Amino acid sequence: MSLLRDNGPLSRAQLADRVEVPRPRLLAELDRMVAAGRVLEAGPAASRGGRRSTLVRLAPGLRFAAVDLGASSIDIEITDGGLDPVASCSEVADIRSGPVAVLDRVSELLGGMRERGHYTRLDAIGIGLPGPVSFREGVPVSPPIMAGWNRYPVRDTLARAHDCPVVVDNDVNVMALGEQHSGVARTVEHLLFVKIGSGIGSGVQHHGHIYRGAAGAAGDIGHIQVESDGPVCSCGNFGCLEAYFGGTALARDATAAARDGRSPALADRLAERGALTAVDVGECAAGGDSTCVTLIRDGGHRVGQVLATLVSFMNPSMIVIGGGLSGLGYVLLSEIRSVVYKRSLPLATGNLPIVMSELGPRAGVVGAALLASELAYGGGVWPHPS
């Protein structure tokens, strides 16, 4: 079914060529899926000589729900069996309002999409959470920014509410998966995906498989120390990457620059709106405000310092930058590039592209839909379910 998802309709003969199960078993399995209504016969295939094979395709009624929970947002996409979007919705939501409130709201939004006819039943749900996740158990584990979520049974709650299988993973892992399945990293062996949003995280993929580490905490780079005598971080340590950069740090620094007169453009916006975000910094930088350009450069420099270390250690095939702050564009990207290419080992950077996400804000839902489909189709995204 993964083959039909990624290739569209295929003949039984083409399928038999591409999978490694014996032909009789494949055909029996296909008959079973046709009987279950998940695969449809779609007329005769072009002849290859000999008896004509039948085209099969995924049933048009297959539906997956992809849910991307951010620190301050809910994004949902309903897709068909081939992962093409059928409907989507997004709204602001505070993850700190707790699992009951947030998951109730997710279920309400899904219910609304069902009422509007976008699905009648879901075949699976994939959901990404902004914190470490025990993939095996489907629960968040000691998530630093998700008060009240620790070990909350996210998977089982959604599975009961929607009567379908559910898969839960860390949001950055999910974005990395999306980018590798249908974004810029399609042919990449060892991917390092870096999300720069309110906070900063990363997702690692080896040969198309998410690497989760011993406790599901792999990739959590936001609290790596970049200066031992740096500013205090929300985690209680000093000089963490997130204390220097990310949406929260940038809003703080922008507000300071507005107040102390370094940036007239930011001061105008602060007076007008009462608060500043990373978007304001990006727009003022694009408008030529030198303080804003410097803020972005300084942040990119800090991210580059950490990535230079990780590149020497991991020797990835590609780095993809995603998340909300990737909207800051080429000023950010060029600073990251210059630090990594200067600081990492030449052998590790020789063939290393550092690029922006192709899927942008959709990376999370694309990855979540992929995880949902793998769960439903029994695919191989996770060989090592640790």
Place this chain on the structure above:
Amino acid sequence: MSLLRDNGPLSRAQLADRVEVPRPRLLAELDRMVAAGRVLEAGPAASRGGRRSTLVRLAPGLRFAAVDLGASSIDIEITDGGLDPVASCSEVADIRSGPVAVLDRVSELLGGMRERGHYTRLDAIGIGLPGPVSFREGVPVSPPIMAGWNRYPVRDTLARAHDCPVVVDNDVNVMALGEQHSGVARTVEHLLFVKIGSGIGSGVQHHGHIYRGAAGAAGDIGHIQVESDGPVCSCGNFGCLEAYFGGTALARDATAAARDGRSPALADRLAERGALTAVDVGECAAGGDSTCVTLIRDGGHRVGQVLATLVSFMNPSMIVIGGGLSGLGYVLLSEIRSVVYKRSLPLATGNLPIVMSELGPRAGVVGAALLASELAYGGGVWPHPS
């Protein structure tokens, strides 16, 4: 054959229980190996009811050569088919004298061991080199401390000289493999092995498989920057880990401490021997010299800083410290532990042991012998030969 290597003699029935190939194919394969003289029949096995099975074991004449090339040493071990050592030799050698001189000397040493009757022919050679290696091609790639070795055909040279298959890998990867096969990391899923010798490197294993990265450079942590305004490093950058610690840096700092009067104990030794090494620092520290204790603590602190970053990123199941400077013992280890446990994410350190290598100086040859045996037996150490 890997099963016979790791378990000793087994009956055909026991083998059939433990491998996933159909029984007739296994038995035919065993017959083929008996005919080739690699496996011997060793009498009847204990009855399990029904027809009595035959015990088989590895032929006693199987021989592997394990070669561990360091920056300043050659260590060789000849093992039998079960990887038990048959003979070994070690000598000082400068890797910078180039591949022709060093590999000729390796071949001479091997020849001497053959003449002394330790083997008649080799079934395979495994060799670890102190630099990045293209595993697929069996050549070193841009090795920073191995002048003249870049892309030298190490594998093919040794294979021609000894008429057997040869496998070449990075020395730290090889040590990590040894430690996971027969050292302290036997049951570990995600291993981070850190070698602190003249320089500092690391080897990563996931599920028993070496992780090499896109260009074979993974684990090369010696030139990660720990202070942006730190001392200049041999690589030309500033503040690299190796500019602070490792055998070379420690000898430099010890000499300075002897000369400027901070350490009378080191001054005495310098006057007596003309030069100082890490061993002197360790011995003086054990003798109560506070400057030497401080030198070790400071070095451990720098290593800990880098490992704290890598732990947050990789979330390993265990860290093993090996290499010559692990002889500095618990002063070094306790400093590394305190920094990592304080600086990394709690979720990533909750169940993280940080321990000394169990194999010590033998880790390299044990790993090299294992690689050689996997090559000869067709085992599965490398599913992804990148």
